Amino acid sequence: MSLSKKTVSELSGLYQKNECTQKDVLAALSEAVKTKDADARKIHAYLNPASITPRHRKADQKSPLWGVPIAVKDNICVENEEITCASKILKGFISPYNATVVEKLLNAGAVIYGRTNMDEFAFGSSCETSCYGPTRNPRDPERVPGGSSGGSAASVADHTAIAALGSDTGGSIRQPAAFCGVVGIKPTYGRVSRYGLIAFASSLDQIGPITKDVRDSALMLSVIAGYDPKDSTCANVPAPDYTKVLGQSIKGMKIGIPKEYVETLENQDLREQIIDGAKKALERLGATVDIVSLPHTKYAANVYYIVAPSEASSNLARFDGVRFGFREKTSQSLLDMYERSRGEGFGAEAKRRIILGTYSLSSGYYDAYYLKAMKVRTKIKNDFDEAFKKFDVLMTPTAPSTAFKLGEKTTNPLEMYLSDIYTISANLAGVPAISIPGGISKKDGLPMGLQFLGKPFDEETLYKVSYAFEQATDFHKKLGNVK
């Protein structure tokens, strides 16, 4: 089996036993990327796959990530790399610094290997708004890989990456993980440093790993989590070794299914496998599964589509053509320069969100929109606090459907927004959430994602239950062979 098909922990094991060298691994991966990323299927998970510069630093060879290549989403800063957030407006921006998570990975001996495609500025759930063109789902290239971390999820599923970093603001790690049949976790807000993550919505964003299995996810989170003095919103809570809980029994674990999520689920396949099937599997493992209510769920999308674009509209103001990135060169006046650079540099979805956000914050509308949304957000957070008094984790489908077809939702932005309904609440409440393969669609063989949500800073419980479910059902292995 090619080294590119290994998991992080498998590679790490080979290194420890001296059964492979870094050169071997990079050669195998390079081969995989070159032959598969741009083949007839046009997966295009990577940006510039032909010219990837591996970045590596001297580190303790005993580290579990030593020599492991990790692909990085195009919105996480890597020193001396062109970082564009898949947007024309950032073309030519060479980052002069590393994001903290990148520093942590390098210090742990990992190899930063390649940049993955994404929705422009992370605005999207399908990876179709990238200025480089879409990434396709390796499970079915006519379909989207999900977004916005579509490239990261696709590369891991396609074995053109051992593991990858993504970012999640409203589901951008979890939903593509679900669509591509891999594991993706959005850590608790403040668990992982955001320094060096090009901000979409500052109070919602988190970086997280996208991996082939739960163990790899735990391995990676253990390295990238932790306090960063450069990020005021990063909690000073020590990061444990998350792999220690893997294999622990989940007997007695109380799992809640939010009824509001189930009520709106139209897809029968998902209902049968993700709700009913998963419930049975978890009960067999000794957990108890019950219904719980998160009464303000139906307002989550309303809140999200005010808060996120508002913060984004402000975060994107720095893309003005003055110091870096794209500047429209024929402009004669400052106003021209701003309006044309931003008008031409941003794609349609980016402009839409900026307009939405600017409007929500503008004079006369702030109270009715932004302030109101922030208050309803409190209610949503309170729902979770209440639920976690009685339950250890919550369980839901990751998305209301399996991967949809390219172009299917691009004409109606609102429809695209509503495909996020199961993931956005976790960002609003700041709680951690993980998506793992939970089933395989009977209709089209596509992966279906199962999501667990946990208490703040309790990723350990998420890993415990995910690992137990994964090992009992083996979906990750069943899905392993991508056509």
Next chain:
Amino acid sequence: MSYLVTIGLETHVQLKSKTKIFCGCAVEFGNSPNTNVCPVCLGLPGALPVLNRQVFLLGLRAALALNGTPSQRIKFDRKNYFYPDLPKGYQISQYDCPLGQGGFLEVEVEGKVKKVRLNRAHLEEDAGKLIHDQFPDSSLVDLNRAGTPLLEIVTEPDLETPEEAYAYLNHLKSILKSISVSDCDMEKGHLRCDANVSVRKNAADPLGKKVEIKNLNSFKAVKAAITYEIKRQTEALERAEKIVQETRLWDDAREKTFSMRSKEEAHDYRYFPEPDLVPFSVTTEEIERERKSLPELPKQKKERLILQYGLSNYDAELLTSDRKTADFYEDSVKLAGSANAKSIANWVTGSVFAYLGEHSKTLEETKITPQLLADLFNLVQNSEVSLQAAKEKIFPELIEKGAAPRKILEEKGLKQVSDDSALLGWISEAIQGNAKVVEDFKSGKESAAMFLVGQVMKKSQGKANPAKVRELVIKTLKNV
């Protein structure tokens, strides 16, 4: 026709920390462009702000010294607008939960004391600098200054005359300097001031349209600009013209305000809470601790000096306008004895200030110390040297070179002669050569004695103790 004037002042004070408000770049003056920069103050994608603890403390001290109250929950907000000196496209400032709320300070103009209320004191980051006059087709951006910590202090519209505004700024400066929060040197850009001016005919009328004046580069400019603006608005109203609510710039060279050419658009700053910063709070204990640790403020010091040393209001004002001067004065008095406080005051406000003014120096830039001044004072007090000789011959070397007064006295042979026999010797010489003067004195011309005193001073090369000489001359003349 005297109109009622309403003035409000907005002052931006640069806080005296080593590094910028949200990053570790040094706050330095005059470096090569774009050198004290980092991803945070450059506004690079992915960079995040972290609040400088020292900046917070300095701002808190200032708010307390200005009698303000810290907000229960202090937070930062984004003020969104586009300009090339604002790298993020928003300024991190404070909107509704500022560091300090309310407060006041007193201004004294021609003996009258007036309380000027403050609206707030809040923290914010400074923008970079733009240079417009180097090239015809472009403007240049230097972000060294971006991220410099500022405290914005806003008054209520309580000021009513340009003199009050001038006094306010001076008092504000002396307070902030005394608590080491800022050097407030307008020339170095430590302090910037905008003024809001409106006029109305009668107290019963609503407030007039407010005009904002910018580009004020000195306290004098503030006074002059407000004076000009009051006149301009008053004359306009007299002509039944309407005042336009606008921003005007002060032209120091032409001594007038003028309207900005561009159409003024109302700014929608779309303030919202800064999500990259967490809220801050100070406990009541911390507030009390900071308040107690504040040094004596200029006004308190002034009042104490008047009480303690019997100084005039004028002298006390001069001596306490600057903390270093006040400390120097008090240390000198401690050494010379508090009975001599007034004399020491005269030395400081006289010879010392004259020297500083002439040489454009600050006290710290000279070599004078309280001990040296006290020593010199004692020489005069003990009649070892005349006051005149002390001022003219010893003081300059003392302040210039830090030389000990006694040493200079001996080197220059300035020791005053007070010994009776020596003096009488010179007096009899003078009398011998001036018989007519003696006759004049005897016939009632008292001023004749002064002529003889002058003669003795000449003979002694200024060393004779003039008071003693006068006493002995008169005594001798009476007995001749």
Next chain:
Amino acid sequence: MSSIDLKHIAHLARLRFKEEELKVFESQVSNILSFVDQLKEVNVDGIEPTSHPLSLANVFREDSIQPSLNIDEFLKAAPKARGRFFEVPKIIEDKS
């Protein structure tokens, strides 16, 4: 949202739209706004707004100088630079 509003918002955001884009956006954004308007139903009396999901407070850094960034390379990649300055079209008026 009327046509005038969208133009005003676009100006606040310094975005230039083509006429065709404007029309499409108008209807899309109106749609979305009607959707989020549903928040009107929610009673939020006595509820504090959440700007941070974490209840962190008083996070500071110490006042010690950190090395600055050498931006020589960065300036070379800038859209327009003159010596060590970033260069923009001439600004005639001072900002208010």
